[in-house]
């Protein structure tokens with residue numbers, strides 16, 4: 368664990384990340400001792416800093432610290448947290464505050480190996496995502512909606528829950544983005560009002576474009592899910608998980624273009 372470049376495991380109680388969730392984070396796959404999709408994670412982190420008015424971390428310093436934390440670990444998960452820093456009485460952000468930079472390493476998650484090939488079972492959560500264009504897309508530290516949504520189920524056979532917004536549009540999973548395939552056309556939700564614009568989602572959109580697969584970013588309804596030939600979930604650690612079943616409705620795993628899956632898995636987990 369590194370905090371502001373120094374080994375340690377304690378941050379100030381008055382850190383605004385703890386007090387208000389005033390900060391951002393990234394969860395990065397580490398393969399062969401290197402952080403995957405580093406430039407994309409860094410770009411989202413820096414965009415998030417710009418949106419919240421937090422000083423951007425220096426990219427080179429952050430990479431050097433990331434490699435230091437990774438050490439000799441071949442496969443693990445790197446978590447980076449940037450908070451606005453310590454201080455200020457009340458919510459109003461102080462002007463003279465130095466961000467807190469936390470880097471820590473965690474073991475690779477023990478997701479079922481079969482998820483990739485056999486697909487996963489998914490449910491729909493009751494907890495809704497609130498609209499907030501100013502926070503949409505970025506990976507800010509306020510994750511209570513996801514915490515409440517994941518508390519809704521304990522059945523280990525259900526791998527993920529989908530979340531709707533207040534208007535009933537399907538936005539994303541509790542820890543992933545969602546793609547729908549319908550008659551050869553891909554669709555993923557518009558995230559301008561809520562949701563996190565995933566790094567893996569971005570890669571899927573690019574790979575689909577380079578393979579000439581039509582892909583739309585639009586509002587997604589429950590009807591779109593019902594009519595779909597296939598669904599899949601994405602995030603930086605799982606890559607692509609096909610959905611085998613959603614609330615009892617079963618889907619064809621084979622409908623997902625293998626060339627897309629291969630390209631995304633190859634690019635997404637290349638050190």
Ligand SMILES: Cc1ncc(COP(=O)(O)O)c(C=O)c1O
Pocket residue numbers: 394513539540541542543544562563564565566567568601602603604
């Ligand atoms: C709510 C939510 N949406 C989407 C994602 C996918 O983001 P990424 O592809 O950057 O891992 C995550 C990842 O943890 C998430 O927590």
